[in-house]
Amino acid sequence: MRILSVDDDPVILELLVAVLASMGKTDVTTAESAAEAFEIIKDDPKPFDCFLLDIQMPGIDGIQLCKSLRLMPEYKRTPILMITAMSDKGYIERAFASGATDYVTKPFDIVELGARIKVAETLVDAWQMPDAGADQMGGYFNYEKPYGIDKKLSIHDVEGVIDYIALENYVSQLSRGMLFGSSVFAFSIVEVDRIFKSTSAFDFEALITDVAEAITFCLKRTQHLVAYAGNGTFVCSAGAGQKIEPGFLKVDLLEIINSMDLCSSDGRSIVFSIELSKLVRLTFRSNQNVIKSLAEVCQSARHNAEDLLPAPSASMLSLSG
Amino acid sequence: MTQGAENTLKDQLKVVRERFISLLDERLDELEMLRDKIELGQNREEALKQIQFIVHKIGGTASTLGFPETGELAQRAENAIIHNLSSGGEQPTFDDTIKSIDAFFESAADVSSNSYWN
Numbered sequence: 001m002r003i004l005s006v007d008d009d010p011v012i013l014e015l016l017v018a019v020l021a022s023m024g025k026t027d028v029t030t031a032e033s034a035a036e037a038f039e040i041i042k043d044d045p046k047p048f049d050c051f052l053l054d055i056q057m058p059g060i061d062g063i064q065l066c067k068s069l070r071l072m073p074e075y076k077r078t079p080i081l082m083i084t085a086m087s088d089k090g091y092i093e094r095a096f097a098s099g100a101t102d103y104v105t106k107p108f109d110i111v112e113l114g115a116r117i118k119v120a121e122t123l124v125d126a127w128q129m130p131d132a133g134a135d136q137m138g139g140y141f142n143y144e145k146p147y148g149i150d151k152k153l154s155i156h157d158v159e160g161v162i163d164y165i166a167l168e169n170y171v172s173q174l175s176r177g178m179l180f181g182s183s184v185f186a187f188s189i190v191e192v193d194r195i196f197k198s199t200s201a202f203d204f205e206a207l208i209t210d211v212a213e214a215i216t217f218c219l220k221r222t223q224h225l226v227a228y229a230g231n232g233t234f235v236c237s238a239g240a241g242q243k244i245e246p247g248f249l250k251v252d253l254l255e256i257i258n259s260m261d262l263c264s265s266d267g268r269s270i271v272f273s274i275e276l277s278k279l280v281r282l283t284f285r286s287n288q289n290v291i292k293s294l295a296e297v298c299q300s301a302r303h304n305a306e307d308l309l310p311a312p313s314a315s316m317l318s319l320s321g
Numbered sequence: 322m323t324q325g326a327e328n329t330l331k332d333q334l335k336v337v338r339e340r341f342i343s344l345l346d347e348r349l350d351e352l353e354m355l356r357d358k359i360e361l362g363q364n365r366e367e368a369l370k371q372i373q374f375i376v377h378k379i380g381g382t383a384s385t386l387g388f389p390e391t392g393e394l395a396q397r398a399e400n401a402i403i404h405n406l407s408s409g410g411e412q413p414t415f416d417d418t419i420k421s422i423d424a425f426f427e428s429a430a431d432v433s434s435n436s437y438w439n
Contacts, residue, residue, distance in 0.1 A: 011337060011341045011382045015334075018336075085380060085381045110385065
């Protein structure tokens with residue numbers, strides 16, 4: 001695994017190189033600033049598999065650097081671990097919203113850092129599998145998709161939308177600290193199975209991206225992060241003290257989606273309904289239970305969406321030419 | 322981690338620790354200069370910001386490299402500076418902030434001088 005580590009403190013860089021070497025990761029390049037990192041990336045023909053970025057650096061900080069990396073096609077999905085001395089929620093949320101996959105806090109525990117690197121490596125391995133992305137497959141514009149309906153698709157270029165695993169990392173780190181009071185909830189597309197079967201991979205992914213965009217628009221007044229959990233379900237986290245009114249949220253979301261006039265690439269309009277899960281407060285939950293809460297709200301949203309299946313109505317899905 | 326890898330890590334951490342100590346000397350010189358500026362009443366806010374930057378760096382690695390007390394005091398000094406600057410010098414007071422910086426300075430100077438004699 002090729003790693004680029006960026007920190008303005010040479011001691012941290014040496015420490016990282018030592019810890020990574022003890023894990024057998026010897027292909028590590030270091031940079032003392034974002035500007036130097038850009039130079040290295042530009043001059044190095046072989047892409048990196050993982051980035052470790054310090055947040056607080058003079059000039060371009062780690063969050064800006066993370067954002068810039070995500071704009072580069074070859075680094076849209078590369079694991080980015082933020083290394084920060086500040087357990088400040090504002091920084092952490094901004095880091096995830098900018099595309100970070102995970103973060104470790106300085107001064108770091110060597111064992112924990114090792115574990116985080118291993119998680120990143122698992123992601124790299126998974127993405128390097130031959131069926132990793134629809135764009136590598138021939139069936140991108142056919143109804144046959146190279147993945148199942150439960151795939152937690154990555155959604156790019158929508159602010160506040162991150163990968164499901166990054167959201168898991170985010171909420172689990174919240175529980176470790178003193179940041180209680182956040183809540184999670186989920187939205188699920190009614191009859192997603194039928195939409196999945198009757199659209200191409202391209203159209204399905206475009207639809208998922210559009211719905212994600214609508215959700216973030218709905219939540220624009222709250223501190224939030226959204227991830228796609230597969231099965232037409234989107235899970236959202238809202239910061240501590242944020243007032244969420246599920247009833248209003250659902251109505252707002254449906255209105256926005258209707259106004260989007262969503263169509264497949266062959267011109268058929270895609271009309272569907274959305275159901276909302278119960279809202280789960282994360283207060284006083286342990287690390288593992290916080291992750292379980294994400295699964296719980298996804299299940300709740302799916303359950304509510306599936307309850308509507310036997311009695312389709314005008315507001316529910318139709319694909320019509 | 323295998324015994325061999327653990328030993329290699331220990332050896333490498335020893336090298337990083339030496340580097341930390343040699344940089345600590347330089348950083349303490351810089352801190353002393355900034356501390357003098359504060360004593361003389363020269364642009365206190367800017368001097369505090371620069372001190373914050375230095376203690377932030379030391380706080381990021383000291384504990385991992387085996388200096389938990391210095392790391393802890395660095396973080397306390399950093400927090401005190403952040404809160405002092407953001408509260409317009411009210412909470413904690415300027416004097417208490419300086420006390421936090423001095424407590425850190427003393428601990429870091431001990432690390433530096435002990436390593437010199439060892």
